[in-house]
Amino acid sequence: MNNNEDKFKKVVAHCKEYGFVFPSSEIYDGLGAVYDYGQNGVELKNNIRSYWWKSMVYMNENIVGIDAAIFMHPTVWKASGHVDGFSDPMIDNKDSKKRYRADQLIEEKAAQYEAKGKTDKAASLLSAMNTFLNDNDLEGLKNLIVEAEIACPVSGTRNWTDVRQFNLMYSTQMGSAADSAEQVYLRPETAQGIFVNFLNVQKTGRMKIPFGIAQTGKAFRNEIVARQFILRMREFEQMEMQFFVRPGDEMKWYAHWKETRMKWHLNLGTPSADYRYHDHEKLAHYANAAVDVEYRFPFGFREVEGIHSRTGFDLGKHQEFSGKKLQYFDTEMNQSYTPFVIETSIGLDRMFLLLMCNAYTEEEVRNGDATEIRTVLKIPAPLAPVKVAIFPLTKKDGLPEKAREVMDLLKCDYNCLYEEKDNIGKRYRRMDAIGTPFCITIDHQTLEDHTVTVRDRDTMLQERISIDALEKLMDEKLNLRHLLKNL
RNA sequence: GCGGAAGUAGCUCAUUUGGUAGAGCACGACCUUGCCAAGGUCGGGGUAGCCGGUUCGAGCCCGGUCUUCCGCUCCA
Numbered sequence: 001m002n003n004n005e006d007k008f009k010k011v012v013a014h015c016k017e018y019g020f021v022f023p024s025s026e027i028y029d030g031l032g033a034v035y036d037y038g039q040n041g042v043e044l045k046n047n048i049r050s051y052w053w054k055s056m057v058y059m060n061e062n063i064v065g066i067d068a069a070i071f072m073h074p075t076v077w078k079a080s081g082h083v084d085g086f087s088d089p090m091i092d093n094k095d096s097k098k099r100y101r102a103d104q105l106i107e108e109k110a111a112q113y114e115a116k117g118k119t120d121k122a123a124s125l126l127s128a129m130n131t132f133l134n135d136n137d138l139e140g141l142k143n144l145i146v147e148a149e150i151a152c153p154v155s156g157t158r159n160w161t162d163v164r165q166f167n168l169m170y171s172t173q174m175g176s177a178a179d180s181a182e183q184v185y186l187r188p189e190t191a192q193g194i195f196v197n198f199l200n201v202q203k204t205g206r207m208k209i210p211f212g213i214a215q216t217g218k219a220f221r222n223e224i225v226a227r228q229f230i231l232r233m234r235e236f237e238q239m240e241m242q243f244f245v246r247p248g249d250e251m252k253w254y255a256h257w258k259e260t261r262m263k264w265h266l267n268l269g270t271p272s273a274d275y276r277y278h279d280h281e282k283l284a285h286y287a288n289a290a291v292d293v294e295y296r297f298p299f300g301f302r303e304v305e306g307i308h309s310r311t312g313f314d315l316g317k318h319q320e321f322s323g324k325k326l327q328y329f330d331t332e333m334n335q336s337y338t339p340f341v342i343e344t345s346i347g348l349d350r351m352f353l354l355l356m357c358n359a360y361t362e363e364e365v366r367n368g369d370a371t372e373i374r375t376v377l378k379i380p381a382p383l384a385p386v387k388v389a390i391f392p393l394t395k396k397d398g399l400p401e402k403a404r405e406v407m408d409l410l411k412c413d414y415n416c417l418y419e420e421k422d423n424i425g426k427r428y429r430r431m432d433a434i435g436t437p438f439c440i441t442i443d444h445q446t447l448e449d450h451t452v453t454v455r456d457r458d459t460m461l462q463e464r465i466s467i468d469a470l471e472k473l474m475d476e477k478l479n480l481r482h483l484l485k486n487l
Numbered sequence: 488g489c490g491g492a493a494g495u496a497g498c499u500c501a502u503u504u505g506g507u508a509g510a511g512c513a514c515g516a517c518c519u520u521g522c523c524a525a526g527g528u529c530g531g532g533g534u535a536g537c538c539g540g541u542u543c544g545a546g547c548c549c550g551g552u553c554u555u556c557c558g559c560u561c562c563a
């Protein structure tokens with residue numbers, strides 16, 4: 001456990017030191033649970049997103065992508081249940097330090113009255129509670145708890161804090177005049193942007209069921225407790241795909257996506273022992289089956305991705321709230337129905353953290369008679385932030401000029417880094433630290449026979465090849481295609 | 488939100504009981520070198536997280552605050 005905590009600290013420190021992740025607004029002491037991606041982080045993140053997008057949209061003829069706005073009509077969130085379900089009045093007991101949902105405390109008290117046959121008292125308590133809840137009267141709820149003499153189940157005391165509203169959705173106003181402005185939310189999930197565009201995409205794309213709509217984008221949740229670096233952030237990025245199927249077929253497709261998604265993960269070379277499924281026993285109101293794909297982070301197994309069978313809940317709700325018919329006419333069955341949905345929803349930032357944890361390696365290497373520690377990020381080569389580093393062995397004798405020629409040859413296809421400072425060993429190690437798969441060195445022999453050495457990050461071995469063969473070799477090692485073909 | 492710990496240079500850390508801050512690495516220039524974190528010379532960089540108090544004097548003592556980490560709590 002100590003080793004693991006230690007490793008996690010090292011990964012976090014490494015992320016900052018090598019330009020992967022910075023705390024947001026750090027010069028102002030940071031902003032809680034908000035992080036920025038740096039020059040290397042953004043490359044890795046883009047590459048993970050690209051691997052996901054291509055595996056979904058390019059590799060499946062019946063899946064297309066969209067990019068919906070973060071702002072959506074406020075009624076969307078009423079229909080989805082987020083306005084009610086995402087906002088809770090909370091109260092803390094000062095003695096036990098326990099936090100409760102105020103409405104649940106009152107409901108329990110009402111149930112106790114009920115059990116003792118005091119039906120009237122229970123009913124009046126609940127109706128008072130509902131009035132306060134509807135009016136958003138937090139003081140009223142607090143008074144109700146005090147008057148009903150509700151005690152903390154743990155400490156047994158009635159030493160309560162004020163009731164506070166914890167709304168997990170961020171809101172702002174649309175329209176400049178505050179009094180006439182409409183309250184809008186920052187989306188707490190990207191899925192609803194897909195559901196409200198279901199018919200647009202289905203009709204304009206002439207999509208036939210079963211088909212999917214994929215989307216990546218930012219979502220926002222005002223987490224009460226945000227911890228563990230970028231695992232739980234207030235602003236984060238999701239990669240979601242909603243797959244629309246015939247009602248009745250959903251369990252078949254649920255099994256399909258459960259398996260397909262795990263394959264996507266394991267295809268990155270992460271040990272399968274570090275992955276597991278976690279089936280939900282308590283299902284959300286919209287689901288009839290749900291499973292998490294969990295990864296063994298240094299601090300334990302955590303959810304990286306969720307696969308949910310959402311039934312017809314979402315489309316049904318939007319049909320109800322919008323009054324627009326959201327149905328599909330199935331030509332084979334010759335009938336219309338509300339499709340069922342299988343959702344795959346993965347956290348991009350969590351995937352990023354997963355890869356960093358898995359890639360971070362400290363290994364002993366011999367240097368003469370001494371052994372020293374080499375820190376290397378073993379990121380899958382097609383996802384690495386910098387793909388190729390180009391080094392002239394010395395900074396004179398025309399080697400830098402030759403190195404620039406090699407750089408020009410590759411820079412349109414790959415993120416390359418040119419470096420002539422310090423000795424070659426130091427430059428290799430710096431590239432190891434950010435996970436650069438290949439270092440190309442231009443030496444005096446290059447000027448004679450047009451060959452360079454290519455040094456491999458993981459084996460540290462060098463191979464001398466002709467400059468003319470470089471493009472082909474790099475394509476074989478670095479193109480995302482090779483990952484995708486194995487899916 | 489509660490409890491515990493921490494915050495000194497880009498990084499890792501020193502600074503014996505209060506006396507106006509230092510090393511290694513990193514960074515920049517030059518020299519020497521040239522295949523796995525080499526050597527030399529010179530140089531840049533810190534109002535000690537922030538605010539306040541005690542004191543002749545605070546990185547050090549006290550209070551507050553912010554941030555991070557650990558444990559609770561919460562998680563459609």
